[in-house]
Amino acid sequence: MPTNLYGIGDNYHPQNSHVIPALIRRLHEAKIKRASVVTIWGTGTPRREFLFIDDMAAACVHVMNLDNATYSAHTSPMQSHINVGSGEDITIQELALTIAKVIGYEGAIEFDPTKPDGTPRKLMDSTRLNNLGWQTSISLEEGLRLAYNDFLQQ
Numbered sequence: 001m002p003t004n005l006y007g008i009g010d011n012y013h014p015q016n017s018h019v020i021p022a023l024i025r026r027l028h029e030a031k032i033k034r035a036s037v038v039t040i041w042g043t044g045t046p047r048r049e050f051l052f053i054d055d056m057a058a059a060c061v062h063v064m065n066l067d068n069a070t071y072s073a074h075t076s077p078m079q080s081h082i083n084v085g086s087g088e089d090i091t092i093q094e095l096a097l098t099i100a101k102v103i104g105y106e107g108a109i110e111f112d113p114t115k116p117d118g119t120p121r122k123l124m125d126s127t128r129l130n131n132l133g134w135q136t137s138i139s140l141e142e143g144l145r146l147a148y149n150d151f152l153q154q
Contacts, residue, residue: 001082001124002056002084003050003051003086003122003126004048004050004051005050005053006018006020006021006050006051006053006143006144007052007053007143007146007147007150009053010053010147010150012025012154019048019092020050020147021147021151023040024144024148024151025151026040027096027099027100027103028103028105028151028152030107031104031105031107034107035107036108037107038110039110039112040092040110040112041111041112042117042118043111043117044091044093044096044111045091045092046119046122047090047091047092047120047123049086049088049122049123050086050095050140050143052136052140052143052147055136056084059084059134060084062129062132062133062134063082066132071132074128074131082128082132083125083128084126085124086126086136086140087124087130089121089122096109097109098140098144099148101141102144102145102148103148
């Protein structure tokens with residue numbers, strides 16, 4: 001069960017993309033237009049966990065390569081799913097500032113608290129996967145750089 005995924009081949013559509021590709025597009029467009037401010041819905045305080053798509057693929061391969069005894073020792077028939085996440089969350093404000101840094105957007109980022117925030121926190125427990133010997137290898141900032149380069153190619 002993956003957390004919020006992002007990365008190469010993502011959907012950067014202005015009206016139906018998820019938070020990371022949406023912010024990449026909006027902050028890139030603001031940079032190009034030299035906009036002095038970008039306004040983002042909500043307070044910026046909700047926390048979210050993100051995972052680069054290549055880490056998700058690596059986690060799948062890792063689990064598929066486990067021998068049956070190891071897999072069975074960490075799961076049971078009624079609890080066989082394994083959460084796949086980074087184990088770290090970040091506020092939407094911190095995320096927006098990190099994306100702005102990656103893109104080179106130097107304007108202000110404001111939040112509109114009259115708009116909804118969504119769930120205050122979404123962080124998965126990936127302990128089972130970590131106990132099976134898997135860890136993420138791509139930091140959020142590195143993944144955002146890769147995703148931004150992908151966006152520029154599209």
